[in-house]
Amino acid sequence: MPIEVFGPGYQFLPRNEILDFDELVRTVRIGVGLGVSKVRLTGGEPLLRRGVEDLVAMIAAVPGVDDLAMTTNGILLNHHAESLVAAGLDRVTVSLDALDEETFAKMNGVGAKVDRVLLGIQSAQEYGLPVKVNMVVQRGVNEQEIVPMIRWSHDVGVILRFIEFMDVGETNGWDTREVVTAKEILEIVSEQYPVEEVTAAYPGEVARRWRFLDGAGEFGTISSVSQPFCGDCSRLRVSAEGKAFTCLFASQGADLRGCLRSATSDEDVAEFVRGLWGSRNDRYSEERGEVERPKAEMSYLGG
Numbered sequence: 001m002p003i004e005v006f007g008p009g010y011q012f013l014p015r016n017e018i019l020d021f022d023e024l025v026r027t028v029r030i031g032v033g034l035g036v037s038k039v040r041l042t043g044g045e046p047l048l049r050r051g052v053e054d055l056v057a058m059i060a061a062v063p064g065v066d067d068l069a070m071t072t073n074g075i076l077l078n079h080h081a082e083s084l085v086a087a088g089l090d091r092v093t094v095s096l097d098a099l100d101e102e103t104f105a106k107m108n109g110v111g112a113k114v115d116r117v118l119l120g121i122q123s124a125q126e127y128g129l130p131v132k133v134n135m136v137v138q139r140g141v142n143e144q145e146i147v148p149m150i151r152w153s154h155d156v157g158v159i160l161r162f163i164e165f166m167d168v169g170e171t172n173g174w175d176t177r178e179v180v181t182a183k184e185i186l187e188i189v190s191e192q193y194p195v196e197e198v199t200a201a202y203p204g205e206v207a208r209r210w211r212f213l214d215g216a217g218e219f220g221t222i223s224s225v226s227q228p229f230c231g232d233c234s235r236l237r238v239s240a241e242g243k244a245f246t247c248l249f250a251s252q253g254a255d256l257r258g259c260l261r262s263a264t265s266d267e268d269v270a271e272f273v274r275g276l277w278g279s280r281n282d283r284y285s286e287e288r289g290e291v292e293r294p295k296a297e298m299s300y301l302g303g
Helices: 021-033 052-060 077-087 101-108 114-126 143-156 182-190 256-262 266-278
Strands: 038-041 067-072 091-095 131-137 159-164 195-198 208-212 218-222 243-245
Touching (some): 021 052, 038 052, 052 067, 077 091, 114 131, 143 159, 182 195, 182 208, 182 218
Parallel strands (some): 038 067, 091 131, 159 218
Antiparallel strands (some): 195 208, 208 218
């Protein structure tokens, strides 16, 4: 979270304004009834939420949740990996944009150390928690890290996903000239290792996947800018205080919290979600450059 905004003395939301664990689990249970089978805890930083392992265990116990994942910056992962596995987390995604300390610091902006993130990844692997790593590639900042990162992921057995630099939120100073496209990234990786494309595992899979021909695993590219995939998107995002968003690039969310706290039955909430989902017409990535609107920050919505 940007220190110039969320520094000492910042007044965070009162606890009663954010969804409690029972409300989050109720949301998941209702979602499963509408066809949801995958749940991801993201952020901000989910490992800062007190008792997050309890939440993981509660969601993992919901019948119909087939895949429970978490996205984290990895700084606290070393301390939580064992308990997350015990609670029922299926896999974890770690955000890591560089191995070089100076470049990493420039990208994350909070003074985090690469070694702490790498230790968290190693700890997750030791406890049997599958790991993926997300790397946002920004021209002029960290594109020189593509080769070190793919070599590292190849050698340690971590699936790396390269993400095109996107105009999420209003504060990252996005410029289309800073986008390193998935096509460019694939060309750079192919110079290091022979690869072949892997068939998508399910409809709407966000990443295009590529397999190393030496059998060492795979990597992926996410091309929201150069090759939008709005038509296949099936993600509903719920913020900490219960706003429901049908697009990562949305400016406002629907008041799911109000519905959860006023609805007399789960069916009322389900009908609210059906109406929200059925009326959505999001396709910002396809309209990029044609429309201008304020957008919620990534630190608020998650990935």
